[in-house]
Amino acid sequence: MNPVDALLGIFSLGGPVVAILFVMSVLALGVTLYKLWQFAACGVGRHKVLSEALEAWDGGNRQAARARLTESRSYLAPLLGTAMNAADQPGLEGRLDAEAGLALAGLERGFRFLDTVAQLAPLLGLFGTVLGMIEAFQSLQDAGSSVDPSLLAGGIWVALLTTAVGLAVAMPTSMILAWFESRTARERVFADKALRTVLAPGQPDLADVRASGPAAAPSHA
DSSP states (O other), rough: OOHHHHHHHHHHTTHHHHHHHHHHHHHHHHHHHHHHHHHHHTTTTHHHHHHHHHHHHHOHHHHOOOHHHHTSSSHHHHHHHHHHHHHHHHHHHHHHEEEEEEEEEEETTTTHHHHHHHHHHHHHHHHHHHHHHHHHHHHHHHTTOOOOHHHHHHHHHHHHHHHHHHHHHHHHHHHHHHHHHHHHHHHHHHHHHHHHHHSSSOOOOHHHHHHHHHHSSSSOO
16 A cells, blocks of 8 residues: 555544644644754854854954854854944943844744644544544444444544544654754853853853852951
8 A cells, every 4th residue: 555545544534633633744844844944044053153253252352253253154143243343332232132032033933833733733633532432432322232342443443543643743743842942042042141242241250250259268267
């Protein structure tokens, strides 16, 4: 049996619910492929060049920092370039935060759809199962006293097919969404730290301050 015939057989057994779940899975796959391309094109997670530019800026080498920044293909590079060219302007911090939030919102576009698929697919599968169980018990009632156990068993497994399809759509979608969200969360942290480094260069790292604080304190013993 070729895959097309197998798919049509599943549609005929599961009914319109399975067809809807199939369409949802195709759309979720399309959104996933688009987000993977978008993340790769924007350089999400690849911040080696940006980190080197920020390190040079933090060390006071402004020219080297700007030159290194031009080599980056990250979506954050234009934003950091604006910050470097106008770091002394009043009120710039709020504007840059808003621009960074807008850029990150672009990375999160499509997450709501994936979340909807992950939550709705199991419910649709359960709905199909309930409809199938109702149909199976109606067939059992119509059979009257001549009940064939295979009739009930066949109706039940066909009804459970929709639940299985719903879970098969929801589980990978949920895992993919969680991965995308974790990547975006790391991007948000990096963007915030990068902007603070450009706007307030030469400041000591808080982790280093906390680590050296107790040791640096004079002893009065």
